[in-house]
Amino acid sequence: MISTLNIIVYSLFIISISRLSSARTAYKGNLLAITGMGIAVIMGLLCLNSPKQLYAIITLCIGGLIGIIGSKKTSMPQLPQMVALLNGFGGLSSGLIGLSETFNIPHPTLWQIFIIFAGCITFSGSVAGFLKLAGLVKIRETETLHSVSLILFILTLIGGIYAYNGETEYIIGFAILTSLLGFCFILPIGGADMPIIISSLNGLSGWCTTLVGLSIQNSLLIIVGTLIGASGSILTYIMTKAMNRHLLKVIFTPITPNKEIPSAHPEQDIHKGTPQDAAFLMENAHKVIIVPGFGMAAAGAQYELGNLAKILIQKYHVDVKFGIHPVAGRMPGHMNVLLAEADISPNLIFGIDEINQEFKTADVVYVIGANDTTNPLAKTKKDSTIYQMPILEVEEAKRILFVKRSLAPGYAGEDNPLFYNEKTLMLLGDAKEITKEIITNLESNNS
């Protein structure tokens, strides 16, 4: 009976993930996964005996409520940190299970040590990721943190050996050490590398589940955990490919952002433009490509962008396309979610390979809050963290409109030569405001 339910549950999960192959089927796919989880949780609760059942239900409800409230309060630009945090909770849960298991028996098994290790790393690593993504910490002393990580690593190893020998205190100490290690380990990693870290931690939380499954001999957990572990690992691979980074490089050569570089160029070197100029260029263009980046998300300008596209298409019959870099935004696929939020048709949205063939024929490129993903230094500057990352080749277009608040560099901390390009018009200001003004201009003109 339980075995049949197990099969149903993991089948539902597998089907739900494969439903993500198209936007049309994805929503129902999520419902399938929820159904699966519902079956599993009810199954689990029914096997409990009376008082504990009640406790579990109450805990579950409180946790669930917090989860839902947290999710409701999350705006789409905040998505990445929310996903990181939730991921951390999943890891924490595994870690706690592993920890609790060691209390029942004189000697912990190797599985349990592994669970505690992986769970705590996932937890604290995700929390560190959360803090960085939410912009709550800025790290400058990466060197120091690196040394601390190294010391912690050695301590954790020793702690692990002691913990394996059984004393409860050592096990708790080991858990704490591991958590610190995960935290210090992830904290110095460059912000630009966060998509890679987040997807690895996503995978790791799956592997935690696998380990718990192995430890309690539950094939459902093994299957689902491995599935997620594998999927997270592959997503990591896709991301490292998209950014042309190696996972080991990401971890061991974190970036120290040089916020000073831009001062080398005085502001006079750039051509400043006004929303009027932008509106003029756009309405007379045949083809406009919009390149949104994280700044667009931060400004919450997606609705304005949708309106801009609509008015250009409907009033001025311009051919409008959106070019999305795989790592635009702060997590894989982030920009697509934001554009979906603003009801922008998926037919207008193109990935890097397709859109790079279109820039040549574009009259205007509207780069809004994007920076690293357009930075030509990725092709030339060998010591840059974005070196050899494929970029959106906006330089090929006739004119480039750059919307950002200052000449500050992007996430990767790299100056962008495009700012000083002949073709570029800088529209300094908030992405949302500027786009609004452009729309006002476009609306008032009678063409």
Add this chain to the structure above:
Amino acid sequence: MISTLNIIVYSLFIISISRLSSARTAYKGNLLAITGMGIAVIMGLLCLNSPKQLYAIITLCIGGLIGIIGSKKTSMPQLPQMVALLNGFGGLSSGLIGLSETFNIPHPTLWQIFIIFAGCITFSGSVAGFLKLAGLVKIRETETLHSVSLILFILTLIGGIYAYNGETEYIIGFAILTSLLGFCFILPIGGADMPIIISSLNGLSGWCTTLVGLSIQNSLLIIVGTLIGASGSILTYIMTKAMNRHLLKVIFTPITPNKEIPSAHPEQDIHKGTPQDAAFLMENAHKVIIVPGFGMAAAGAQYELGNLAKILIQKYHVDVKFGIHPVAGRMPGHMNVLLAEADISPNLIFGIDEINQEFKTADVVYVIGANDTTNPLAKTKKDSTIYQMPILEVEEAKRILFVKRSLAPGYAGEDNPLFYNEKTLMLLGDAKEITKEIITNLESNNS
């Protein structure tokens, strides 16, 4: 050790199948599968003790030699029957294993009964498929065969119960009955439905392997068998979709070909053409779509077709495309293999959905040895076996050139109204000869 090898073997198989996702990686994929099989067979041989090992190796070599010779002698148009036959041997092998197992023990297990059943059905069904595909039998008395099948089915059921009780004679009787059943069952099935039958039998041979695996508790066989079983079943589903047929309908309402129909139309009703006419139409066209069918394969005209395309493209700058129906030919994907044989670029080849949007703008359609896959009756004639099968809409083109030897119907035994269409020019004759003559005409003209 053996367990690790098992994992390597099935992983290689899975990877090899996923390599079939593109023509570029497929050849190496096959090599991976061969490697996997090599490891498995050597592993199996090494576990044998001395004299038996020798017997096994000798048998293996003889069998292998026959297999390779058989494959070498098979021309590409004969592919379907060869695949059917090989498939049958796979089933026979499972059946023999099941049979041999029952000799060691007083009572056969249910698995063994199933293996014998599935193995024998696969074997004799595939042999029947082979005979039909090779054109070695023509069945008219489908009604009689149906009744025989029914009787055999009841006898097999009873035989199965007796066999389960253990007497060796009954088991052998059961095997023979099952084989007869499979044979009589598949034989009356309409030729046009063969792709569906062949892929189901392909799947069934996989399930046989699974059953053997279950019976001898070997997870490698279980995994590989299920993989093939599932893949064959899905391929069957794809085929039934492509022909708009239901599997049950295929099995229970076989077709009695009415070869008499065409006589209703006298030959005068058609417009006969010559290769000169065809060459003239083609060289003056902007766009020619070539629609090859089984007759092209039977005539071995693929090389001529390749030359035709080449001369039209290079000398006359015609836009040449090939339109391939999913069931064109005699097995799934058959026509693609034949075109590949003639070195025709995959960029020129289009599936049904794509090519159906092109016919409107085509000046000439060259239908060569295809018939059912172009038959508009599929849209209108409710009692036809091809009713609601998606067809290539050649009717939409400006002119249709039809190459076949007579006005006889195709595999499905259905008259084709296109023969009598105003736009159609019938080129009666062998596909290869006619194409050759067209080429001669095209070559001699100086444009």
Add this chain to the structure above:
Amino acid sequence: MDFYIIDILILSCFIGYFAIWNVTPLLHSPLMSVTNAISGIVILGALQNLNQSESLITTTLLLLAIFFAAINIFGGFHISARMLHMFKRKDKTND
């Protein structure tokens, strides 16, 4: 029996591999949050162990585990649903 578990591990890896390559890059964010929510299935481990738990400390730890897993599950599915709802809507208006 251990062999079978290894088989299950390997097969699950392949499924993860195939399933993920099938996912359109358009939906990589929802993918992460769905898999994230699904990994909350670890809650079953906590529930299973809770039954055998006898001391206060293990019960507390397991209830905490349930608590965090619940946040993960409900939060994860809710936020996925929010995202996918937008894609669904978007899809409707254009087809």
Add this chain to the structure above:
Amino acid sequence: MDFYIIDILILSCFIGYFAIWNVTPLLHSPLMSVTNAISGIVILGALQNLNQSESLITTTLLLLAIFFAAINIFGGFHISARMLHMFKRKDKTND
């Protein structure tokens, strides 16, 4: 243990499902002949049983099984290789 086998069965079905939908329709013929050849893995069952076989009749039956499986394997892989070779060549001349 039986439970694990059922899991393995189900997981293999999913893999079959994913793997096959990945295959381009262009290669459906090679797909059939490759899977056909792979199903010859059943030869392992014959080899495994051959070791325990004591009577002449079972040995003969098993050798026959090996014989037919061998035809299937060698024939199947050979003909697949022939087909795929053509596709490889075709691919080269055009890229």
